[in-house]
Amino acid sequence: MNRLADRPSTTWVVEDHDLVRSLLTSWFASRGHRVRSCDPCDPDAFDEIAPDALVVLDLCLGRRNGVDVLQALADRHFSGAIILISSFPDAVIETARRVGIDFGLHVAGALSKPVPFDRLDALLDSIERPTSAPGSGSASAPRLGEALAEHRVTFHYQPILDARTFEVCSVEMLARLFDAAGRPISVAAVLADASAEDVRGLALLAIADAARLGFYLRSRGIDPLPTSINVPSSFIQRRHIGPVIDALDRAGPPLTFEVSELDSFGDLHEARRATTSAVLHGLRFSLDDFGTINSNIDRLVQLPFEEVKIDRAFVSGCADDPFRDAVCRSVVQLARLRGAVVVAEGVESFDDLDHLCELGVDRVQGYLFSRPLTAEAFADWILARACEDRSTATRGHEHDAGGEIQ
Amino acid sequence: MNRLTDPAETASVAGQVFLDRLAHLRRRFVERAREDAAAFRALRDRRRAGEPLEGELLLTLTRRAHALAGSAGVFGFEPLSEAAHRLERMLRGPEAGEAELEPLFDRLDAELSALDSADPTT
Known part of the structure; x- marks a missing residue:
């Protein structure tokens, strides 16, 4: 059974301020939780916390701090959800969240004080909902290898649009996985536990599927679109890319490999040879999730990337947040200097879209236009847009807002 | 539906x-605002008596300001939370000089006193 399918056995409130602790305790109790609190300074306090509990953790705890507690939970192989709360600045809360993730813990959310109870409410809903588990390391998460062997992997397709004309210029393929009972499962959770070999297996499946998508679109009267496929850094070796290049000339749309940020290149020299020769054969490389983890300026300089994708963490809210704005601005500048195309992913609001267009982003992708769709829905979406283009001469936001089919 | 199992009713x-x-x-x-005010005044007096703002004194002050900033916010006392936040930020900053600190202590003291004299039911 999925560990997040039910309400956590117990909710532990780890907060040193007695009145705030009482408040949180009674709030969770009012939601029907069985609540306990513990003295964060007692080193044995965490032994009682069940592995599937929910831990609500204040970061500043007198002599002890939130990082000590995260460490203690990790040492005890805690696998439940953790919610961080703090009145420290957002940047501190965010890095604390990442510390938890580094420990292999499932940090479901991080909230700043004063605790917004409506957001806490929404967060709990997402924790208690079985299909939204974003965490990793769950004992019950199926192996990617098994899912591949049992054909429980499909792909969805999300359009990438020209930021000036809003024409669809390419499509990104995104894997969807299902458990043995056919229920959707979190791709992130499965990928976090997957072997490099299985992740490469997934990339190969995607390459084969890209050709199928091309044939399918043609059967619906649509010209095949350049297609982006996510590949891990470990794929960027001549022995893996060679066979892809051999197949490139035969059929299918132009391919772009979006190199994920998660793993680092084992052998940079090999990666450089592999990418350079692949580029000479017509393959494109895109630096995915730029600005996060291993997706950094050094990578942009070392390899022949023709595209940079700004991570959604910096795109979402860039119109209002000076830091996100500065990141997007710098990425555009850096990419220009490298002659690379800039794609903003995760565009979800008109304000952000306007802002990104002003900054000179070349392409946009996100729920504002369309979520990832099945091949059939994707073709419908393209055809519906083509109809609209014929029936309306106007271009702009209203036009695009009407374009999403869901 | 059973009254006790009706989620809306229970909620x-x-x-x-x-x-x-x-x-x-x-x-x-x-x-508790009165106790808090007294505690801050005692710490402030140590500082005024010439104790350098470092070590245990700095740590205690910073922790107290942080705790007050967070808890006042949680209970909806925004001006007090903000006053405590400002003091905390100054204490964590590179230089916390007399000239900068005194007004922040005054402000915090005023907010705590205002709370103490206010009707707690409102």
């Missing part, structure tokens, strides 16, 4: 229990 009952509890905790927070 509204639980909601009222929570609101009563919140009101109670809020009163206790206000009652």
Whole structure:
């Protein structure tokens, strides 16, 4: 059974301020939780916390701090959800969240004080909902290898649009996985536990599927679109890319490999040879999730990337947040200097879209236009847009807002 | 549907229990404002008596300001939370000089006194 399918056995409130602790305790109790609190300074306090509990953790705890507690939970192989709360600045809360993730813990959310109870409410809903588990390391998460062997992997397709004309210029393929009972499962959770070999297996499946998508679109009267496929850094070796290049000339749309940020290149020299020769054969490389983890300026300089994708963490809210704005601005500048195309992913609001267009982003992708769709829905979406283009001469936001089919 | 299993019914009952509890905790927070004010004054006096703002004194002050900033915010006392936040930021900053600190202490003291004299039920 999925560990997040039910309400956590117990909710532990780890907060040193007695009145705030009482408040949180009674709030969770009012939601029907069985609540306990513990003295964060007692080193044995965490032994009682069940592995599937929910831990609500204040970061500043007198002599002890939130990082000590995260460490203690990790040492005890805690696998439940953790919610961080703090009145420290957002940047501190965010890095604390990442510390938890580094420990292999499932940090479901991080909230700043004063605790917004409506957001806490929404967060709990997402924790208690079985299909939204974003965490990793769950004992019950199926192996990617098994899912591949049992054909429980499909792909969805999300359009990438020209930021000036809003024409669809390419499509990104995104894997969807299902458990043995056919229920959707979190791709992130499965990928976090997957072997490099299985992740490469997934990339190969995607390459084969890209050709199928091309044939399918043609059967619906649509010209095949350049297609982006996510590949891990470990794929960027001549022995893996060679066979892809051999197949490139035969059929299918132009391919772009979006190199994920998660793993680092084992052998940079090999990666450089592999990418350079692949580029000479017509393959494109895109630096995915730029600005996060291993997706950094050094990578942009070392390899022949023709595209940079700004991570959604910096795109979402860039119109209002000076830091996100500065990141997007710098990425555009850096990419220009490298002659690379800039794609903003995760565009979800008109304000952000306007802002990104002003900054000179070349392409946009996100729920504002369309979520990832099945091949059939994707073709419908393209055809519906083509109809609209014929029936309306106007271009702009209203036009695009009407374009999403869901 | 059984009255006790009706989620809407249960939620509204639980909601009222929570609101009563919140009101109670809020009163206790206000009652404690006097203690907090005294504690800050004592720490401030040590500083005024010439004790350098470092080590245990700095740590205690910073922790108290942080705790007050967070808890005042949680219980809805925004001006007090903001005053404590400002003091905390200054204490964590590179230089916390007399000229910068004194007005922040004054402000915090004023907010705590205002809370202490206010009607805790409002």
